Amino acid sequence: MHIMNRAIRLLLVGLCAAAALVGRPLAAQDAPQPITADEVLRAIQRGRDHLLGQQRRDGSWDASIGRYPVGTSALVTLALLNTGMTPRDPEVARALESLRKRANDAETVYEVSLLCSAFAAARDGETDRVRLGLLVRKLEGSQIRRGDGKGAWGYDATKPDVWYDRSNAQFALLGLRDAAVAGVPVSREVWELSRDHWRRSQSGDGGWGYSGVARGGSTGSMTVAGISSLTIIKAMLRDDEREIGPDGQPVCCGDAAPDPHLARGIKWIEQNFSVGSNPRDTNWPLYYLYGLERAGRLSGKRFFGEHDWYREGATFLVRRARNMANGTWEEQGDRLVGTSFSLLFLSKGLSPVLISKLQYPTANDPGSNHWDPQPDDVRNLTEHITALPKWPHLMSTQTVDLSKLPIAGGADVLLQSKILYISGTAAPVVTDAQVKVLREYLDAGGYIVAAATCQDRAAEFDRGFRRLVARMFEGEQADLQLLPATHVVYRSEYALERGDETVGLWGVDFGCRTPILYVPPQAPLDFACLWNKWSYQDPPARDARLKAMVSKSMSVGVNIVAYATGREPPVKLQDPRPERGAGADPIERGLLQVARVRHGGGWDTAPRALTNLLRALNEAAGLSASTKPKAVAFADADLYKYPVVTMHGRNSFQLSAEEREQLKKYAERGGVLFADACCGARPFDESFRAEIEAAFGAKLERIPPEHELFSEKVGYALRTVKRRSAAAANPDEPIDTTVRQVEPFLEGIRIDGRYAVIYSKYDISCALEHQASSGCPGYESDDAFRIAINVILYAMLQDVGVEG
Numbered sequence: 001m002h003i004m005n006r007a008i009r010l011l012l013v014g015l016c017a018a019a020a021l022v023g024r025p026l027a028a029q030d031a032p033q034p035i036t037a038d039e040v041l042r043a044i045q046r047g048r049d050h051l052l053g054q055q056r057r058d059g060s061w062d063a064s065i066g067r068y069p070v071g072t073s074a075l076v077t078l079a080l081l082n083t084g085m086t087p088r089d090p091e092v093a094r095a096l097e098s099l100r101k102r103a104n105d106a107e108t109v110y111e112v113s114l115l116c117s118a119f120a121a122a123r124d125g126e127t128d129r130v131r132l133g134l135l136v137r138k139l140e141g142s143q144i145r146r147g148d149g150k151g152a153w154g155y156d157a158t159k160p161d162v163w164y165d166r167s168n169a170q171f172a173l174l175g176l177r178d179a180a181v182a183g184v185p186v187s188r189e190v191w192e193l194s195r196d197h198w199r200r201s202q203s204g205d206g207g208w209g210y211s212g213v214a215r216g217g218s219t220g221s222m223t224v225a226g227i228s229s230l231t232i233i234k235a236m237l238r239d240d241e242r243e244i245g246p247d248g249q250p251v252c253c254g255d256a257a258p259d260p261h262l263a264r265g266i267k268w269i270e271q272n273f274s275v276g277s278n279p280r281d282t283n284w285p286l287y288y289l290y291g292l293e294r295a296g297r298l299s300g301k302r303f304f305g306e307h308d309w310y311r312e313g314a315t316f317l318v319r320r321a322r323n324m325a326n327g328t329w330e331e332q333g334d335r336l337v338g339t340s341f342s343l344l345f346l347s348k349g350l351s352p353v354l355i356s357k358l359q360y361p362t363a364n365d366p367g368s369n370h371w372d373p374q375p376d377d378v379r380n381l382t383e384h385i386t387a388l389p390k391w392p393h394l395m396s397t398q399t400v401d402l403s404k405l406p407i408a409g410g411a412d413v414l415l416q417s418k419i420l421y422i423s424g425t426a427a428p429v430v431t432d433a434q435v436k437v438l439r440e441y442l443d444a445g446g447y448i449v450a451a452a453t454c455q456d457r458a459a460e461f462d463r464g465f466r467r468l469v470a471r472m473f474e475g476e477q478a479d480l481q482l483l484p485a486t487h488v489v490y491r492s493e494y495a496l497e498r499g500d501e502t503v504g505l506w507g508v509d510f511g512c513r514t515p516i517l518y519v520p521p522q523a524p525l526d527f528a529c530l531w532n533k534w535s536y537q538d539p540p541a542r543d544a545r546l547k548a549m550v551s552k553s554m555s556v557g558v559n560i561v562a563y564a565t566g567r568e569p570p571v572k573l574q575d576p577r578p579e580r581g582a583g584a585d586p587i588e589r590g591l592l593q594v595a596r597v598r599h600g601g602g603w604d605t606a607p608r609a610l611t612n613l614l615r616a617l618n619e620a621a622g623l624s625a626s627t628k629p630k631a632v633a634f635a636d637a638d639l640y641k642y643p644v645v646t647m648h649g650r651n652s653f654q655l656s657a658e659e660r661e662q663l664k665k666y667a668e669r670g671g672v673l674f675a676d677a678c679c680g681a682r683p684f685d686e687s688f689r690a691e692i693e694a695a696f697g698a699k700l701e702r703i704p705p706e707h708e709l710f711s712e713k714v715g716y717a718l719r720t721v722k723r724r725s726a727a728a729a730n731p732d733e734p735i736d737t738t739v740r741q742v743e744p745f746l747e748g749i750r751i752d753g754r755y756a757v758i759y760s761k762y763d764i765s766c767a768l769e770h771q772a773s774s775g776c777p778g779y780e781s782d783d784a785f786r787i788a789i790n791v792i793l794y795a796m797l798q799d800v801g802v803e804g
Contacts (some may be wrong), residue, residue, distance in 0.1 A: 007517035025214045025389055035315045037571050041348055043318045046327025047082050047343045051076050052091050054336060059094030060102070061336055069386040070106045074099055074114035074334055079340035081121040082347045082394070098603045099652055109168045112138050112157040116175030120182040121393075132184045139172050140190050146211070150195030165211045169197065170225035170291070177232045180536045181387055188540070195233045198226055199261050205270075206264035207365035216635035220272060224291035227265045230300045234259065235376070235383065238535040244543045253454040258369070262299070269295070270305035275313045276320070284330045286341040288781045289313050300357070302398040310349040317342050325433070351394040352569035353417040354382045354561065355449075360402045364424040370426035370461075374453055378421050381557045383532045388558070391567050402434060413445055413593055418565045422450040422529045423512040425457040427464020430471075439472045442515045443608065445770030451519040453468060453528035456520035469508060469516060480518055488726075488775030489517065490563040491735045499531045503556055511605050512650075512678055512766035513773045517560055527553045542660030546698040566724065566774040567736060592625035592796065594641040597673075598633045601653030601687055605678045608770035610646050615789050620789055621715065634659035639666055647675040653691075660695040667696075667749070667756035672795035674788075676760040680777035685761050692749060692757060700759055709755070711746055714797060715790040718744050718760030721783035726775045737774045744779075745785055754798050757789050 007094050014102050022103050054061055061073040077095040085092045095148065099118060106112050114343045116135050119128045122514075143162045152169040154161025173194060180186045203209055207218025208226040244250050256774060269292075272279040276380065278288035296302070296309045303309070317329065331338030355378045362369050369375075387396045398417070405413060414420055420441065422428065430438070442448065450465050452458035469480055483489065483505045490496045496503060504523035508516040519527050532551035538547060596610055632645065637656050655663070677685040693699050703709060710718040721744050726737045749757035763778020768788060770781055779787060 015410045019480075022487055026264055029630075031737050035070060035311060035318060037350070039318050040350055041197045041788065043327075044083050044343060044346050046105060046770040047329070047339045047346075048085070049082060050339055051080060051336065051343075055095070057090060058098075059091075059098035067110055068108060070099070070102045071108065071111035073102075074111065074118045075340045076336055077113060078118045078121055079343040079347075081118065084347070087122050087124040092122070095403055096124060096128075100131065101413060102129075103135070106135075107157055107566060108155050108209070109142060109153045109172050110155070111169040112142075113175030115128055117178045120178035120184075122315050123182065129182065129184065129707050132179045134184060136176060136184050137184055137475050138334070139176055140187050141358050143172070143190055143193060145193070149197075151193035151195075152201075156377040166198075166208055166222050167210065169194070170229050173229050173232055174294075177236070181383075185537060188237070188441070188537070193237045193269040193685060194229065195237065198229050198233070198768050202226065202261055202551050204266065205268060207268040208265070218268060220269070221267055221272065221288035222282060223268050223272075223279075224288065224295040227262060227269065227295040229296050230259060230262045230265070231295075235298075235380070235743050236263075238533060238539045238542075239745075243533065243539075244546045248545055250526065250529055250533065250546055252374075252526045253456055258375070264298070266304065269475070270307075273304050273307045273309075275309070275316045284331065286338050286345075287346045290341040293345045297349065299399045300354075300399055301354075302400075312348060313418045314349065317346060318385065348394060350390060350571075351396050352571060353384065353398050354395040354565070354569050355397045355419045355421050356400045356414060356417040356592055358402055358420055358422045358428075359399050360422070360424075360428040360430065362424075364426065364427055371422075371424045372429070373518045374423065374528040375427050376455075377423065377451075377528045377531040381554065381561070383536075384534060384554050385558055385561060394568065395569060397560045400432065400607075402428075405434065405437060407433045407437060410434075411440035411446075414438075414441040415444055416445055416570060418445070418569055419449050419561065421449060422465065424461045425452075425454050427460050428468060430468055435468070435471045438468075442472070442510075443769075446515070448516045449518075449560055449564070450516070451526075451528040452521040452523075453526050455521045455526060464504055465518065473508070474509070476510075478508050480506050480508055480516070483507045483517075487514070488735060488773065489514070489563040490560055491559075491733070492737070492774050493558045493734060495734045496555065496559065500550065505556070505560075511607070512763075512769065512771040512776065514563075515771075517564075517579070524622070525549060525553055525556075527556060530554075531557055539565045562737075563774050566739075566772075568739075578680060582775075592623055592644075592792075593630075593633045593637075593642050594625065594644045594646060594792065595630045597645050598631050599647065599649065599653045600649040600686050601649035602646070602678065603631075603649055604679075606648060606771060608749070608767035609648065609765040612768045613785065613792070617789050617792055618784050621793060630765065634663045634666070639671070640671070643670065644672045644674060644792055646765075647688075649684040650678045650681040652687045654687065655691050655695070660691065664695045667751055670798070671756065672791075672798075674759075674791050674795070675757070676762070676764040676778075678766050679763045679772065679775070680761060688759065692759075696749050696757070700749060700757070703746045703748050703758070705743040705753060707757075709746070709794045711788055715793045716786040718786060718790060721787065722779060722780040723783075724772070724774075724776065724778060726777050741782065744783075746787070746791075755794075758795075764788055 036667055060073040060074045063069040077092065077099060080092055087093055088095060089148050099115060103115055104116055110133050119132050122128065135640055139155050142153060142157045142160055142165050144150055144154065149164030151163040152166065153172045154163040154168055176186050176190065200568060201208060203218045205218055207223040209217035209219060218791040275289065278285045278453065292309055292313060294303065328335045329338040329342040331341060357378050361628055362368060362370050362563055382395055382397050386393055398415065439501065451463050466480060489505060504519065506518040506520055507514040530550045534550050536555060594610060595612060597650065601700045610629045611627050612627065614625045618625055634655060639662060677690060690702060708714055723742050724737065724739045726735050745762065747759045748755035762786045763772055763776050764787060766772040767779055767781045767784035772778055
């Protein structure tokens with residue numbers, strides 16, 4: 001029987017020419033639209049263009065506030081660097097050269113601090129690192145060492161000032177922190193004195209004021225300064241006592257009490273939250289927003305109370321700030337400073353969330369912190385990773401409260417990061433509905449990384465987590481097992497020693513990947529504890545054995561994150577699953593029916609790939625296709641009902657003589673077989689090639705990149721696509737994972753001038769599920785959808801039909 005007539009095929013050609021973005025659903029016209037990543041990026045671009053347009057010939061910017069001629073240029077340069085520009089851009093190169101020439105002229109704490117931040121953000125060579133060291137010494141020498149202002153800074157960077165305020169103090173700490181991240185040592189005493197000052201000067205209401213000690217007058221800008229300052233100091237100071245026991249093992253079981261000063265400051269912001277103004281102050285709203293970004297990002301707080309601080313702040317800046325027609329913002333009449341503060345909020349706040357940490361209740365004490373015995377574990381891991389080559393230079397973490405996670409849409413909340421981290425010393429209490437949300441998160445491409453900690457008290461967590469895994473995969477073949485030394489995770493960034501018994505990762509293999517990775521209590525190293533002990537600068541008396549353990553734990557952590565993210569964490573505010581369509585499936589007997597082929601090589605490795613593809617196809621091309629595909633074997637008589645069948649797998653397989661014969665007959669009568677090797681699996685690839693040659697008496701040939709299959713005549717213009725490769729010279733070297741822009745590569749078998757078999761040796765199916773890991777050679781998700789849509793449309797546009 002003929003599946004489609006020519007008139008419908010011609011209609012499809014017109015629909016394809018007007019194909020929209022893959023799977024992006026249309027929202028109701030009268031519904032208020034949330035801020036999007038594209039809107040933020042456009043605002044950033046307009047603001048950046050304005051700053052570049054004001055740059056003077058010598059690379060500097062005019063300082064309307066005459067007291068800080070170097071500081072204004074340093075602030076603008078810092079803003080440009082955080083919007084994605086680099087020292088390779090000529091405008092930034094000129095700005096940095098100007099700052100180098102004028103660095104010795106900087107005499108105020110503001111200017112020296114901003115120079116530290118700008119040079120640290122640029123990372124432009126050893127000369128700047130030496131210059132950073134000199135600037136750090138200047139800030140260390142100007143810290144006040146006595147009186148009410150002990151531990152703070154005033155305006156003068158040449159010597160300790162008589163006057164002090166917490167605005168200068170926070171900028172000094174920011175500059176010192178950025179220098180320390182860049183590898184410049186900072187005196188431990190400086191951090192200790194600063195900590196004591198911020199603790200001593202906190203007001204009775206929990207906030208901080210501009211100056212004075214515990215006298216009230218708290219404001220939003222100074223309170224967010226206190227939150228970020230205490231968070232920075234905590235990351236720089238590690239106690240060197242009780243870190244390692246007499247047996248040589250790290251001390252991991254101390255109860256981690258939250259910092260009461262930090263907690264009170266956060267509570268003040270929650271109670272006085274605003275984005276349109278500086279709470280309890282009529283001035284400097286953009287300066288406050290820049291501080292709010294630091295407080296939220298560095299503390300790992302996505303919400304202050306019920307307020308999503310970044311989304312609300314970005315909405316305010318993008319849609320309601322003054323002078324947006326010119327792409328600028330003003331602060332106290334100064335567009336350079338106001339635009340710089342706004343760009344720093346938008347660009348740094350837009351930084352991807354690398355890891356979300358799950359806050360969960362327990363049966364015995366629902367309000368306890370059993371979920372967070374190592375409060376800085378993933379924050380430290382993220383800080384370490386963001387300073388590494390090949391990784392984004394600004395990433396953050398956040399805490400997700402399970403009790404506040406919505407059931408409808410909860411997976412999308414979790415998908416703001418590719419990794420959900422679960423740790424603790426007690427069993428998580430998770431409802432059935434929440435279990436379904438966690439499973440949906442995994443199915444949509446998320447990873448769960450779990451770590452038992454404090455071995456003496458971790459048995460309850462271990463039992464609870466294993467029960468949780470069993471509930472998520474009830475009735476399916478998925479169990480926690482010790483990962484073999486050959487697993488990709490051991491080589492995803494560093495080549496860990498094969499068979500190293502101190503690593504001990506467990507995992508759940510399911511489909512295309514290992515979506516759950518777990519460190520049980522019997523593991524030789526307590527990774528959560530050791531991540532928590534990491535610091536930019538080791539305590540002076542830290543034991544050499546502990547240093548080695550911390551170093552190894554960080555390497556394993558980097559490998560885990562590299563495996564899960566491929567070094568590309570999600571973009572904040574972006575729809576995490578754009579291919580979903582409306583999610584409804586009204587078609588049981590649709591115009592188009594596509595089936596999956598059953599075989600012995602892992603035919604169901606990516607079970608949702610075809611459904612996701614067909615939903616995206618309906619959205620992109622206006623087709624009416626059933627999104628509940630059937631499964632058939634080549635020997636089934638029902639094979640001829642389907643104009644297109646898909647096939648994927650990871651393992652070797654063999655077809656019977658009858659299956660080969662029917663496959664050939666199906667293709668000769670107009671059917672199309674579309675296949676790919678999941679994650680480029682060599683066993684499947686070798687079997688598929690052999691079976692195709694046995695069935696057709698011909699080898700697969702490359703489909704020319706200029707073929708109409710890759711053109712707008714069919715669907716998307718696919719001149720180049722993004723493809724991930726993963727290779728290592730030998731099994732004991734790290735996997736070199738790279739993403740390149742290349743011509744699409746498909747192979748096929750031609751019958752009567754058309755391709756009846758279309759095959760990709762690079763992964764497509766796992767990408768259609770967002771299940772591809774860093775060790776999975778294949779197309780990036782967006783391009784995998786475009787390629788697959790073109791293949792289906794090409795098959796349907798051929799003027800042939802399948803006959804039974």
